[in-house]
Amino acid sequence: MPAIVEDWRAVPDALRGATVALGNFDGVHLGHAAVARAAHGARPDLPLAALTFEPHPREHFRPEDPPFRLTLLPAKAEALGALGVVTVFAARFDAAFAAMSAEAFVEEVLHRGLGARHLACGHDFAFGHRRGGDLAFLAREAEKRGIGLSIVPAVGDEGGPISSTRIRRLLQDGYPERAALELGRDWELRGEVFRGDRLGRELGWPTANILLGRQLEPARGVYAVTVRLADGAVVKGVANVGRRPTLGGDPVTRLEAHLFDWSGDLYGQEIGVRLHGFIRADARFDGLEALKAAIASDATAARRMLEAWSG
Template sequence: MTIIMDWHGVPQAARGATVALGNFDGVHLGHAAVLRAAHGARPELPLAALSFEPHPREHFRPDDPPFRLTGLPAKAEALSALGARTVFAIPFGATLAAMSAEAFVEEVLHQGIGARHLACGADFAFGHRRGGDAAFLAREAERRGIGLTVVPAVADAAGPISSTRIRRVLQDGYPELAAAMLGRDWELRGEVFHGDKLGRELGWPTANILLGRQLEPARGVYAVTVRLADGRVVPGVANVGRRPTLGGDPVTRLEVHLFDFAGDLYGQEIGVRIRAFLRADAKFDGLQALKDAIAADALNARRVLGVS
Protein backbone atom coordinates (compact mmCIF):
# COMPACT_ATOMS: atom_id res chain seq x y z
CA MET A 1 0.00 0.00 0.00
CA THR A 2 1.28 3.44 -0.99
CA ILE A 3 0.26 6.78 0.54
CA ILE A 4 0.37 9.70 -1.91
CA MET A 5 -0.10 13.14 -0.40
CA ASP A 6 -0.53 15.26 -3.53
CA TRP A 7 -2.49 15.14 -6.76
CA HIS A 8 0.34 16.74 -8.76
CA GLY A 9 2.88 14.50 -10.43
CA VAL A 10 1.18 11.25 -9.44
CA PRO A 11 3.32 8.29 -10.56
CA GLN A 12 1.98 6.52 -13.62
CA ALA A 13 1.63 3.27 -11.68
CA ALA A 14 -0.87 4.94 -9.33
CA ARG A 15 -3.02 6.46 -12.07
CA GLY A 16 -5.99 4.83 -13.73
CA ALA A 17 -7.49 3.28 -10.61
CA THR A 18 -11.05 2.76 -9.46
CA VAL A 19 -11.27 5.20 -6.57
CA ALA A 20 -13.38 5.27 -3.41
CA LEU A 21 -14.03 8.82 -2.19
CA GLY A 22 -14.66 10.02 1.35
CA ASN A 23 -13.19 11.32 4.59
CA PHE A 24 -13.05 7.73 5.88
CA ASP A 25 -12.57 8.72 9.53
CA GLY A 26 -12.71 5.42 11.38
CA VAL A 27 -13.05 3.35 8.18
CA HIS A 28 -16.34 1.84 9.32
CA LEU A 29 -18.72 -0.63 7.65
CA GLY A 30 -20.25 2.10 5.49
CA HIS A 31 -16.82 3.05 4.21
CA ALA A 32 -16.06 -0.61 3.53
CA ALA A 33 -19.18 -0.76 1.33
CA VAL A 34 -17.87 2.16 -0.76
CA LEU A 35 -14.56 0.37 -1.32
CA ARG A 36 -16.35 -2.86 -2.25
CA ALA A 37 -18.48 -0.94 -4.74
CA ALA A 38 -15.44 0.71 -6.31
CA HIS A 39 -13.74 -2.64 -6.74
CA GLY A 40 -16.88 -4.45 -7.86
CA ALA A 41 -17.56 -1.93 -10.62
CA ARG A 42 -14.10 -2.31 -12.20
CA PRO A 43 -12.37 -5.35 -10.67
CA GLU A 44 -9.71 -5.33 -13.37
CA LEU A 45 -8.41 -1.95 -12.16
CA PRO A 46 -6.26 -1.31 -9.09
CA LEU A 47 -8.28 -0.10 -6.12
CA ALA A 48 -7.49 3.26 -4.50
CA ALA A 49 -9.07 5.46 -1.85
CA LEU A 50 -9.03 9.25 -1.84
CA SER A 51 -9.33 11.09 1.43
CA PHE A 52 -8.26 14.43 2.88
CA GLU A 53 -5.57 15.31 5.41
CA PRO A 54 -6.22 16.91 7.77
CA HIS A 55 -9.92 16.19 8.03
CA PRO A 56 -11.78 19.21 6.56
CA ARG A 57 -13.45 19.84 9.91
CA GLU A 58 -10.01 20.42 11.43
CA HIS A 59 -9.39 23.11 8.81
CA PHE A 60 -12.71 24.91 9.17
CA ARG A 61 -13.07 24.49 12.96
CA PRO A 62 -9.54 24.32 14.36
CA ASP A 63 -10.66 25.14 17.90
CA ASP A 64 -13.00 22.15 18.16
CA PRO A 65 -11.98 19.46 20.66
CA PRO A 66 -10.07 16.57 19.06
CA PHE A 67 -12.46 14.22 17.29
CA ARG A 68 -10.43 11.96 14.99
CA LEU A 69 -11.21 8.25 15.17
CA THR A 70 -8.17 7.43 13.05
CA GLY A 71 -5.04 9.35 12.19
CA LEU A 72 -3.61 8.95 8.70
CA PRO A 73 -1.41 5.88 9.40
CA ALA A 74 -4.26 3.98 11.05
CA LYS A 75 -6.71 5.06 8.35
CA ALA A 76 -4.34 3.95 5.58
CA GLU A 77 -3.81 0.58 7.26
CA ALA A 78 -7.56 0.02 7.54
CA LEU A 79 -8.11 1.01 3.90
CA SER A 80 -5.30 -1.29 2.84
CA ALA A 81 -6.94 -4.15 4.75
CA LEU A 82 -10.02 -3.53 2.57
CA GLY A 83 -7.95 -3.90 -0.58
CA ALA A 84 -6.80 -0.35 -1.38
CA ARG A 85 -3.45 -0.44 -3.15
CA THR A 86 -3.07 3.36 -3.01
CA VAL A 87 -4.36 5.92 -0.53
CA PHE A 88 -4.48 9.48 -1.82
CA ALA A 89 -4.34 11.72 1.27
CA ILE A 90 -5.04 15.04 -0.43
CA PRO A 91 -3.83 18.04 1.61
CA PHE A 92 -6.84 20.04 2.78
CA GLY A 93 -6.13 23.71 3.31
CA ALA A 94 -7.15 27.09 1.94
CA THR A 95 -6.41 26.11 -1.67
CA LEU A 96 -8.58 23.03 -1.71
CA ALA A 97 -11.30 24.70 0.38
CA ALA A 98 -11.60 27.44 -2.27
CA MET A 99 -11.60 25.03 -5.24
CA SER A 100 -14.93 24.74 -7.04
CA ALA A 101 -16.60 21.36 -7.34
CA GLU A 102 -16.06 21.32 -11.10
CA ALA A 103 -12.37 22.18 -10.71
CA PHE A 104 -12.00 19.36 -8.15
CA VAL A 105 -13.38 16.85 -10.63
CA GLU A 106 -11.20 18.12 -13.48
CA GLU A 107 -7.95 18.99 -11.73
CA VAL A 108 -7.82 16.40 -8.96
CA LEU A 109 -9.86 13.40 -10.07
CA HIS A 110 -9.42 13.55 -13.85
CA GLN A 111 -6.10 15.24 -14.60
CA GLY A 112 -4.43 14.70 -11.23
CA ILE A 113 -4.97 11.05 -10.33
CA GLY A 114 -6.46 9.85 -13.61
CA ALA A 115 -9.41 8.06 -12.00
CA ARG A 116 -11.28 5.70 -14.33
CA HIS A 117 -14.14 4.90 -11.97
CA LEU A 118 -15.38 6.48 -8.75
CA ALA A 119 -17.50 5.34 -5.82
CA CYS A 120 -18.92 7.48 -3.03
CA GLY A 121 -21.62 7.51 -0.41
CA ALA A 122 -24.97 9.07 -1.23
CA ASP A 123 -24.19 12.02 1.08
CA PHE A 124 -20.74 12.77 -0.37
CA ALA A 125 -20.22 16.54 -0.83
CA PHE A 126 -17.16 18.38 -2.09
CA GLY A 127 -15.85 21.61 -3.54
CA HIS A 128 -16.12 25.20 -2.35
CA ARG A 129 -18.92 25.49 0.21
CA ARG A 130 -19.75 21.83 -0.53
CA GLY A 131 -21.05 22.89 -3.93
CA GLY A 132 -20.86 19.41 -5.42
CA ASP A 133 -22.95 16.39 -4.50
CA ALA A 134 -23.33 12.87 -5.88
CA ALA A 135 -25.65 14.01 -8.68
CA PHE A 136 -23.21 16.75 -9.71
CA LEU A 137 -20.34 14.27 -9.58
CA ALA A 138 -22.25 11.83 -11.80
CA ARG A 139 -22.74 14.49 -14.50
CA GLU A 140 -19.18 15.80 -14.39
CA ALA A 141 -17.63 12.33 -14.28
CA GLU A 142 -19.69 11.16 -17.26
CA ARG A 143 -18.51 14.17 -19.29
CA ARG A 144 -14.96 12.96 -18.76
CA GLY A 145 -15.61 9.28 -19.41
CA ILE A 146 -15.36 8.33 -15.72
CA GLY A 147 -17.86 5.92 -14.19
CA LEU A 148 -19.51 6.47 -10.82
CA THR A 149 -21.18 4.18 -8.29
CA VAL A 150 -23.23 5.87 -5.56
CA VAL A 151 -23.52 3.66 -2.48
CA PRO A 152 -26.52 3.85 -0.12
CA ALA A 153 -25.79 4.25 3.58
CA VAL A 154 -25.17 1.04 5.51
CA ALA A 155 -27.54 0.89 8.47
CA ASP A 156 -28.15 -1.17 11.57
CA ALA A 157 -31.16 -1.27 13.89
CA ALA A 158 -30.31 2.22 15.21
CA GLY A 159 -29.99 3.86 11.80
CA PRO A 160 -27.27 4.71 9.28
CA ILE A 161 -23.73 3.93 10.39
CA SER A 162 -21.59 7.06 10.52
CA SER A 163 -18.41 8.38 12.08
CA THR A 164 -20.56 10.79 14.11
CA ARG A 165 -22.51 7.90 15.67
CA ILE A 166 -19.31 6.05 16.45
CA ARG A 167 -17.83 9.08 18.19
CA ARG A 168 -20.99 9.47 20.24
CA VAL A 169 -21.10 5.90 21.53
CA LEU A 170 -17.40 6.04 22.44
CA GLN A 171 -17.94 9.25 24.38
CA ASP A 172 -20.88 7.59 26.12
CA GLY A 173 -18.78 4.57 27.15
CA TYR A 174 -19.99 1.90 24.73
CA PRO A 175 -16.90 0.68 22.83
CA GLU A 176 -18.65 -2.57 21.87
CA LEU A 177 -21.23 -0.57 19.89
CA ALA A 178 -18.41 1.28 18.15
CA ALA A 179 -16.72 -2.04 17.33
CA ALA A 180 -19.92 -3.34 15.76
CA MET A 181 -20.05 -0.33 13.43
CA LEU A 182 -16.32 -0.35 12.70
CA GLY A 183 -16.05 -4.07 12.14
CA ARG A 184 -13.12 -4.16 14.57
CA ASP A 185 -12.16 -2.81 17.99
CA TRP A 186 -11.45 0.91 18.08
CA GLU A 187 -7.78 1.68 18.70
CA LEU A 188 -5.97 4.64 20.24
CA ARG A 189 -2.36 5.09 19.16
CA GLY A 190 0.51 7.00 20.67
CA GLU A 191 4.15 7.01 21.69
CA VAL A 192 4.90 5.83 25.22
CA PHE A 193 6.40 8.65 27.29
CA HIS A 194 8.07 8.82 30.69
CA GLY A 195 5.58 9.57 33.45
CA ASP A 196 6.20 10.05 37.16
CA LYS A 197 6.61 6.27 37.71
CA LEU A 198 3.85 6.31 40.34
CA GLY A 199 2.20 3.26 38.83
CA ARG A 200 5.42 1.33 39.29
CA GLU A 201 5.59 2.44 42.93
CA LEU A 202 2.02 1.24 43.44
CA GLY A 203 2.86 -2.13 41.93
CA TRP A 204 1.01 -1.47 38.67
CA PRO A 205 3.49 -0.11 36.09
CA THR A 206 1.81 1.61 33.17
CA ALA A 207 2.64 2.66 29.64
CA ASN A 208 1.41 6.23 29.16
CA ILE A 209 0.35 7.89 25.91
CA LEU A 210 -1.30 11.20 25.08
CA LEU A 211 -4.37 11.30 22.84
CA GLY A 212 -3.21 14.16 20.62
CA ARG A 213 -5.83 14.82 17.93
CA GLN A 214 -7.62 11.54 18.63
CA LEU A 215 -11.10 11.48 20.14
CA GLU A 216 -11.28 11.35 23.92
CA PRO A 217 -13.65 8.52 24.84
CA ALA A 218 -15.57 8.39 28.11
CA ARG A 219 -13.14 8.87 30.99
CA GLY A 220 -12.71 5.76 33.02
CA VAL A 221 -11.29 2.25 33.11
CA TYR A 222 -11.28 -0.16 30.18
CA ALA A 223 -10.35 -3.73 29.38
CA VAL A 224 -7.93 -3.49 26.45
CA THR A 225 -5.55 -5.35 24.23
CA VAL A 226 -2.32 -3.63 23.26
CA ARG A 227 -0.56 -4.01 19.93
CA LEU A 228 3.18 -3.52 20.43
CA ALA A 229 5.66 -2.24 17.87
CA ASP A 230 6.95 -5.78 17.29
CA GLY A 231 3.47 -7.04 16.45
CA ARG A 232 2.70 -8.79 19.74
CA VAL A 233 -0.75 -8.29 21.24
CA VAL A 234 -0.91 -8.17 25.04
CA PRO A 235 -4.07 -7.92 27.20
CA GLY A 236 -4.32 -5.24 29.85
CA VAL A 237 -6.34 -2.70 31.78
CA ALA A 238 -6.30 1.02 30.97
CA ASN A 239 -7.49 4.31 32.37
CA VAL A 240 -8.46 7.34 30.30
CA GLY A 241 -8.50 10.44 32.47
CA ARG A 242 -6.69 13.22 34.28
CA ARG A 243 -5.79 11.44 37.54
CA PRO A 244 -8.13 13.31 39.94
CA THR A 245 -6.81 11.39 42.97
CA LEU A 246 -3.36 12.86 42.30
CA GLY A 247 -4.53 16.45 41.99
CA GLY A 248 -5.54 16.39 38.33
CA ASP A 249 -3.60 16.73 35.06
CA PRO A 250 -4.08 19.53 32.51
CA VAL A 251 -4.53 17.05 29.64
CA THR A 252 -6.07 13.62 29.36
CA ARG A 253 -3.73 10.66 29.20
CA LEU A 254 -4.19 6.96 28.62
CA GLU A 255 -2.40 4.77 31.16
CA VAL A 256 -2.32 1.07 30.39
CA HIS A 257 -1.05 -1.80 32.52
CA LEU A 258 -0.08 -4.81 30.42
CA PHE A 259 -0.77 -8.16 32.05
CA ASP A 260 2.21 -10.47 32.66
CA PHE A 261 4.55 -8.24 30.64
CA ALA A 262 8.09 -7.10 31.24
CA GLY A 263 9.90 -4.81 28.87
CA ASP A 264 10.83 -1.23 28.00
CA LEU A 265 8.26 0.48 25.78
CA TYR A 266 9.47 4.07 26.13
CA GLY A 267 9.60 5.87 22.78
CA GLN A 268 7.67 3.12 21.01
CA GLU A 269 4.27 3.57 19.39
CA ILE A 270 1.59 1.27 20.73
CA GLY A 271 -1.99 0.72 19.69
CA VAL A 272 -4.50 0.30 22.53
CA ARG A 273 -7.62 -1.51 21.38
CA ILE A 274 -10.58 -0.57 23.54
CA ARG A 275 -12.58 -3.70 24.36
CA ALA A 276 -14.96 -2.91 27.23
CA PHE A 277 -15.80 -0.04 29.57
CA LEU A 278 -15.46 -1.16 33.19
CA ARG A 279 -16.23 1.92 35.29
CA ALA A 280 -16.20 5.71 35.23
CA ASP A 281 -13.18 7.72 36.35
CA ALA A 282 -13.25 8.43 40.07
CA LYS A 283 -11.37 10.28 42.80
CA PHE A 284 -10.19 8.04 45.64
CA ASP A 285 -9.36 8.84 49.25
CA GLY A 286 -5.60 8.31 49.12
CA LEU A 287 -3.10 6.08 47.36
CA GLN A 288 -4.07 2.86 49.14
CA ALA A 289 -7.68 3.22 48.01
CA LEU A 290 -6.43 3.90 44.48
CA LYS A 291 -4.18 0.83 44.61
CA ASP A 292 -7.08 -1.34 45.77
CA ALA A 293 -9.28 -0.01 42.98
CA ILE A 294 -6.62 -0.77 40.35
CA ALA A 295 -6.33 -4.33 41.63
CA ALA A 296 -10.10 -4.78 41.37
CA ASP A 297 -10.08 -3.24 37.89
CA ALA A 298 -7.35 -5.62 36.76
CA LEU A 299 -9.30 -8.64 37.97
CA ASN A 300 -12.39 -7.40 36.20
CA ALA A 301 -10.48 -6.77 32.98
CA ARG A 302 -8.96 -10.26 33.09
CA ARG A 303 -12.46 -11.69 33.50
CA VAL A 304 -13.85 -9.69 30.58
CA LEU A 305 -10.92 -10.61 28.33
CA GLY A 306 -10.88 -14.25 29.39
CA VAL A 307 -7.32 -14.00 30.71
CA SER A 308 -6.35 -16.21 33.67
Protein backbone atom coordinates (compact mmCIF):
# COMPACT_ATOMS: atom_id res chain seq x y z
CA MET A 1 0.00 0.00 0.00
CA PRO A 2 1.48 3.39 -0.94
CA ALA A 3 2.10 6.11 1.61
CA ILE A 4 -0.78 8.61 1.55
CA VAL A 5 0.14 12.27 2.10
CA GLU A 6 -2.86 14.60 2.47
CA ASP A 7 -1.02 17.91 3.07
CA TRP A 8 1.08 19.00 0.11
CA ARG A 9 2.57 21.74 2.30
CA ALA A 10 4.15 19.18 4.64
CA VAL A 11 5.67 16.52 2.41
CA PRO A 12 8.50 14.66 4.17
CA ASP A 13 11.87 15.22 2.51
CA ALA A 14 12.16 11.50 1.80
CA LEU A 15 9.03 11.62 -0.37
CA ARG A 16 9.97 14.68 -2.42
CA GLY A 17 11.66 14.55 -5.81
CA ALA A 18 9.46 11.91 -7.43
CA THR A 19 8.12 11.49 -10.93
CA VAL A 20 4.44 12.34 -10.51
CA ALA A 21 1.34 11.16 -12.35
CA LEU A 22 -1.44 13.79 -12.24
CA GLY A 23 -5.19 13.25 -12.27
CA ASN A 24 -8.40 12.50 -10.39
CA PHE A 25 -7.81 8.77 -10.98
CA ASP A 26 -11.39 7.80 -10.08
CA GLY A 27 -11.52 4.08 -10.79
CA VAL A 28 -7.82 3.88 -11.73
CA HIS A 29 -8.74 2.52 -15.16
CA LEU A 30 -6.52 1.56 -18.11
CA GLY A 31 -6.13 5.20 -19.17
CA HIS A 32 -4.92 6.11 -15.69
CA ALA A 33 -2.54 3.16 -15.78
CA ALA A 34 -1.02 4.55 -18.98
CA VAL A 35 -0.33 7.87 -17.23
CA ALA A 36 1.41 6.08 -14.36
CA ARG A 37 3.47 4.02 -16.79
CA ALA A 38 4.48 7.17 -18.67
CA ALA A 39 5.60 8.86 -15.46
CA HIS A 40 7.72 5.87 -14.53
CA GLY A 41 9.01 5.27 -18.04
CA ALA A 42 10.26 8.83 -18.39
CA ARG A 43 12.24 8.71 -15.15
CA PRO A 44 12.64 5.10 -13.96
CA ASP A 45 15.45 6.31 -11.69
CA LEU A 46 12.94 8.21 -9.53
CA PRO A 47 10.26 6.94 -7.15
CA LEU A 48 6.79 6.95 -8.70
CA ALA A 49 4.08 9.11 -7.10
CA ALA A 50 0.56 10.20 -8.00
CA LEU A 51 -1.11 13.51 -7.21
CA THR A 52 -4.88 13.28 -6.89
CA PHE A 53 -7.63 15.35 -5.32
CA GLU A 54 -9.90 14.55 -2.37
CA PRO A 55 -12.75 14.99 -2.42
CA HIS A 56 -13.21 14.67 -6.17
CA PRO A 57 -13.65 18.21 -7.57
CA ARG A 58 -17.15 17.30 -8.75
CA GLU A 59 -18.09 16.45 -5.16
CA HIS A 60 -16.91 19.93 -4.14
CA PHE A 61 -18.62 21.90 -6.91
CA ARG A 62 -21.80 19.80 -7.14
CA PRO A 63 -22.46 18.35 -3.68
CA GLU A 64 -26.12 17.74 -4.57
CA ASP A 65 -25.16 15.18 -7.25
CA PRO A 66 -25.90 11.52 -6.42
CA PRO A 67 -22.82 9.58 -5.26
CA PHE A 68 -20.69 8.68 -8.27
CA ARG A 69 -17.28 7.58 -6.99
CA LEU A 70 -15.79 4.41 -8.44
CA THR A 71 -13.00 4.40 -5.86
CA LEU A 72 -12.72 6.24 -2.58
CA LEU A 73 -9.22 7.15 -1.41
CA PRO A 74 -8.18 3.82 0.20
CA ALA A 75 -9.29 1.81 -2.85
CA LYS A 76 -7.76 4.37 -5.20
CA ALA A 77 -4.43 4.23 -3.38
CA GLU A 78 -4.46 0.43 -3.41
CA ALA A 79 -5.09 0.36 -7.16
CA LEU A 80 -2.36 2.93 -7.78
CA GLY A 81 -0.02 0.88 -5.62
CA ALA A 82 -0.62 -2.10 -7.89
CA LEU A 83 0.76 0.08 -10.73
CA GLY A 84 3.97 0.75 -8.82
CA VAL A 85 3.02 4.06 -7.18
CA VAL A 86 4.79 4.36 -3.82
CA THR A 87 3.31 7.71 -2.70
CA VAL A 88 -0.18 9.11 -3.22
CA PHE A 89 -0.47 12.86 -2.66
CA ALA A 90 -4.16 13.37 -1.92
CA ALA A 91 -4.51 17.15 -2.07
CA ARG A 92 -7.53 18.45 -0.20
CA PHE A 93 -9.85 20.01 -2.75
CA ASP A 94 -11.64 22.80 -0.89
CA ALA A 95 -12.65 26.38 -1.71
CA ALA A 96 -9.10 27.67 -1.25
CA PHE A 97 -7.63 25.01 -3.51
CA ALA A 98 -10.33 25.61 -6.13
CA ALA A 99 -9.44 29.32 -6.15
CA MET A 100 -5.70 28.69 -6.67
CA SER A 101 -4.35 30.06 -9.94
CA ALA A 102 -2.76 27.74 -12.47
CA GLU A 103 0.64 29.35 -11.88
CA ALA A 104 0.33 28.93 -8.12
CA PHE A 105 -0.56 25.26 -8.61
CA VAL A 106 2.64 24.67 -10.55
CA GLU A 107 4.85 26.78 -8.27
CA GLU A 108 3.40 26.11 -4.82
CA VAL A 109 2.08 22.58 -5.15
CA LEU A 110 4.13 20.80 -7.79
CA HIS A 111 7.46 22.60 -7.45
CA ARG A 112 7.77 23.74 -3.82
CA GLY A 113 5.34 21.33 -2.20
CA LEU A 114 6.11 18.05 -3.92
CA GLY A 115 9.50 18.86 -5.40
CA ALA A 116 8.35 17.05 -8.55
CA ARG A 117 11.13 16.18 -11.00
CA HIS A 118 8.89 14.91 -13.80
CA LEU A 119 5.14 15.03 -14.50
CA ALA A 120 2.80 12.89 -16.56
CA CYS A 121 -0.85 13.59 -17.33
CA GLY A 122 -3.61 12.76 -19.75
CA HIS A 123 -4.24 14.74 -22.91
CA ASP A 124 -7.24 16.51 -21.33
CA PHE A 125 -5.71 17.49 -17.98
CA ALA A 126 -6.57 21.03 -16.87
CA PHE A 127 -5.94 22.72 -13.55
CA GLY A 128 -6.07 25.92 -11.54
CA HIS A 129 -8.94 28.35 -10.95
CA ARG A 130 -11.75 27.63 -13.42
CA ARG A 131 -9.41 25.10 -15.10
CA GLY A 132 -7.36 28.01 -16.40
CA GLY A 133 -4.18 26.00 -16.86
CA ASP A 134 -3.91 23.97 -20.07
CA LEU A 135 -1.18 21.62 -21.25
CA ALA A 136 0.72 24.33 -23.14
CA PHE A 137 0.81 26.39 -19.94
CA LEU A 138 1.90 23.37 -17.90
CA ALA A 139 4.68 22.53 -20.34
CA ARG A 140 5.96 26.11 -20.33
CA GLU A 141 5.85 26.53 -16.54
CA ALA A 142 7.33 23.10 -15.86
CA GLU A 143 10.24 23.76 -18.22
CA LYS A 144 11.00 27.03 -16.41
CA ARG A 145 11.47 25.03 -13.22
CA GLY A 146 13.43 22.17 -14.74
CA ILE A 147 10.52 19.73 -14.49
CA GLY A 148 9.96 17.24 -17.31
CA LEU A 149 6.50 16.54 -18.72
CA SER A 150 4.92 13.56 -20.51
CA ILE A 151 1.48 14.00 -22.09
CA VAL A 152 -0.36 10.73 -22.59
CA PRO A 153 -2.92 10.27 -25.39
CA ALA A 154 -6.29 8.73 -24.64
CA VAL A 155 -6.48 4.96 -24.28
CA GLY A 156 -9.45 3.58 -26.14
CA ASP A 157 -11.14 0.59 -27.72
CA GLU A 158 -13.78 0.12 -30.39
CA GLY A 159 -16.22 2.08 -28.20
CA GLY A 160 -13.99 5.15 -28.00
CA PRO A 161 -11.78 6.62 -25.26
CA ILE A 162 -11.88 4.84 -21.90
CA SER A 163 -13.08 7.19 -19.17
CA SER A 164 -14.45 7.11 -15.65
CA THR A 165 -17.74 8.47 -17.02
CA ARG A 166 -18.07 5.61 -19.48
CA ILE A 167 -17.29 3.02 -16.79
CA ARG A 168 -19.91 4.52 -14.48
CA ARG A 169 -22.49 4.23 -17.24
CA LEU A 170 -21.62 0.57 -17.84
CA LEU A 171 -22.09 -0.21 -14.15
CA GLN A 172 -25.37 1.71 -13.98
CA ASP A 173 -26.58 -0.24 -17.01
CA GLY A 174 -25.73 -3.60 -15.42
CA TYR A 175 -22.54 -4.54 -17.28
CA PRO A 176 -19.86 -5.07 -14.60
CA GLU A 177 -17.92 -7.46 -16.84
CA ARG A 178 -17.55 -4.74 -19.47
CA ALA A 179 -16.52 -2.23 -16.82
CA ALA A 180 -13.88 -4.71 -15.65
CA LEU A 181 -12.29 -4.76 -19.11
CA GLU A 182 -11.86 -0.98 -18.98
CA LEU A 183 -10.72 -0.91 -15.36
CA GLY A 184 -8.26 -3.75 -15.81
CA ARG A 185 -9.81 -5.52 -12.80
CA ASP A 186 -13.24 -6.29 -11.36
CA TRP A 187 -15.03 -3.34 -9.77
CA GLU A 188 -15.40 -3.51 -6.01
CA LEU A 189 -17.79 -1.91 -3.53
CA ARG A 190 -16.43 -1.55 0.01
CA GLY A 191 -18.19 -1.01 3.28
CA GLU A 192 -18.52 -1.98 6.92
CA VAL A 193 -20.90 -4.83 7.63
CA PHE A 194 -23.83 -3.65 9.75
CA ARG A 195 -26.40 -5.61 11.70
CA GLY A 196 -29.65 -5.83 9.74
CA ASP A 197 -32.97 -7.38 10.68
CA ARG A 198 -31.54 -10.92 10.22
CA LEU A 199 -34.35 -11.83 7.85
CA GLY A 200 -31.89 -13.46 5.47
CA ARG A 201 -30.79 -15.81 8.23
CA GLU A 202 -34.42 -16.71 8.95
CA LEU A 203 -34.94 -17.47 5.26
CA GLY A 204 -31.87 -19.70 5.24
CA TRP A 205 -29.72 -17.22 3.30
CA PRO A 206 -27.72 -15.15 5.81
CA THR A 207 -26.24 -12.00 4.31
CA ALA A 208 -23.53 -9.47 5.04
CA ASN A 209 -25.02 -5.99 4.56
CA ILE A 210 -23.16 -2.81 3.62
CA LEU A 211 -24.26 0.69 2.61
CA LEU A 212 -22.82 2.32 -0.49
CA GLY A 213 -22.14 5.75 1.01
CA ARG A 214 -20.29 7.95 -1.51
CA GLN A 215 -19.74 5.06 -3.91
CA LEU A 216 -21.59 4.77 -7.20
CA GLU A 217 -24.86 2.84 -7.10
CA PRO A 218 -24.73 0.26 -9.89
CA ALA A 219 -27.85 -1.15 -11.54
CA ARG A 220 -30.17 -2.46 -8.84
CA GLY A 221 -30.45 -6.19 -8.90
CA VAL A 222 -28.70 -9.48 -8.25
CA TYR A 223 -25.03 -10.18 -9.05
CA ALA A 224 -22.55 -13.01 -8.95
CA VAL A 225 -19.81 -11.73 -6.66
CA THR A 226 -16.65 -12.53 -4.80
CA VAL A 227 -16.24 -11.07 -1.34
CA ARG A 228 -12.87 -10.07 0.07
CA LEU A 229 -12.88 -10.40 3.85
CA ALA A 230 -10.84 -8.41 6.34
CA ASP A 231 -8.36 -11.29 6.71
CA GLY A 232 -7.73 -11.34 2.96
CA ALA A 233 -9.79 -14.44 2.21
CA VAL A 234 -11.92 -14.31 -0.95
CA VAL A 235 -15.28 -16.11 -0.94
CA LYS A 236 -17.70 -16.59 -3.82
CA GLY A 237 -21.30 -15.52 -3.36
CA VAL A 238 -24.44 -13.84 -4.61
CA ALA A 239 -25.47 -10.28 -3.77
CA ASN A 240 -28.44 -8.00 -4.18
CA VAL A 241 -28.11 -4.25 -4.63
CA GLY A 242 -31.40 -2.56 -3.92
CA ARG A 243 -33.99 -1.30 -1.48
CA ARG A 244 -35.86 -4.53 -0.66
CA PRO A 245 -39.20 -3.80 -2.34
CA THR A 246 -40.71 -7.10 -1.16
CA LEU A 247 -40.22 -5.95 2.43
CA GLY A 248 -41.84 -2.56 1.93
CA GLY A 249 -38.82 -0.69 0.62
CA ASP A 250 -35.80 0.93 2.29
CA PRO A 251 -34.96 4.66 2.15
CA VAL A 252 -31.39 3.97 1.01
CA THR A 253 -29.81 1.32 -1.17
CA ARG A 254 -27.91 -1.48 0.49
CA LEU A 255 -25.84 -4.38 -0.75
CA GLU A 256 -26.68 -7.77 0.77
CA ALA A 257 -24.15 -10.52 0.05
CA HIS A 258 -24.63 -14.21 0.78
CA LEU A 259 -21.30 -16.05 0.96
CA PHE A 260 -21.26 -19.57 -0.39
CA ASP A 261 -20.09 -22.38 1.91
CA TRP A 262 -18.94 -19.97 4.60
CA SER A 263 -20.09 -19.07 8.09
CA GLY A 264 -18.85 -16.58 10.65
CA ASP A 265 -19.39 -13.16 12.17
CA LEU A 266 -18.54 -10.20 9.94
CA TYR A 267 -20.30 -7.43 11.87
CA GLY A 268 -18.16 -4.29 12.07
CA GLN A 269 -15.61 -5.56 9.54
CA GLU A 270 -14.92 -3.90 6.20
CA ILE A 271 -15.47 -6.16 3.23
CA GLY A 272 -14.99 -5.64 -0.50
CA VAL A 273 -17.62 -7.03 -2.85
CA ARG A 274 -16.52 -7.49 -6.46
CA LEU A 275 -19.26 -7.63 -9.08
CA HIS A 276 -18.67 -10.22 -11.80
CA GLY A 277 -21.99 -10.57 -13.58
CA PHE A 278 -25.55 -9.25 -13.48
CA ILE A 279 -28.21 -11.94 -12.99
CA ARG A 280 -31.51 -10.07 -12.84
CA ALA A 281 -33.05 -6.73 -11.94
CA ASP A 282 -34.33 -5.96 -8.45
CA ALA A 283 -37.94 -7.13 -8.15
CA ARG A 284 -40.87 -7.26 -5.77
CA PHE A 285 -42.08 -10.78 -4.91
CA ASP A 286 -45.47 -11.88 -3.65
CA GLY A 287 -44.45 -12.95 -0.15
CA LEU A 288 -41.42 -14.42 1.60
CA GLU A 289 -41.75 -17.92 0.12
CA ALA A 290 -41.55 -16.50 -3.40
CA LEU A 291 -38.55 -14.38 -2.34
CA LYS A 292 -36.86 -17.44 -0.82
CA ALA A 293 -37.35 -19.40 -4.05
CA ALA A 294 -35.95 -16.52 -6.09
CA ILE A 295 -32.85 -16.33 -3.88
CA ALA A 296 -32.24 -20.07 -4.36
CA SER A 297 -32.50 -19.64 -8.12
CA ASP A 298 -30.18 -16.62 -7.99
CA ALA A 299 -27.61 -18.58 -6.00
CA THR A 300 -27.63 -21.39 -8.56
CA ALA A 301 -27.17 -18.87 -11.38
CA ALA A 302 -24.34 -17.14 -9.48
CA ARG A 303 -22.50 -20.40 -8.85
CA ARG A 304 -22.73 -21.26 -12.53
CA MET A 305 -21.55 -17.80 -13.57
CA LEU A 306 -18.63 -17.86 -11.14
CA GLU A 307 -17.52 -21.31 -12.31
CA ALA A 308 -17.24 -19.92 -15.82
CA TRP A 309 -15.51 -16.77 -14.53
CA SER A 310 -12.86 -18.66 -12.50
CA GLY A 311 -12.42 -21.38 -15.08
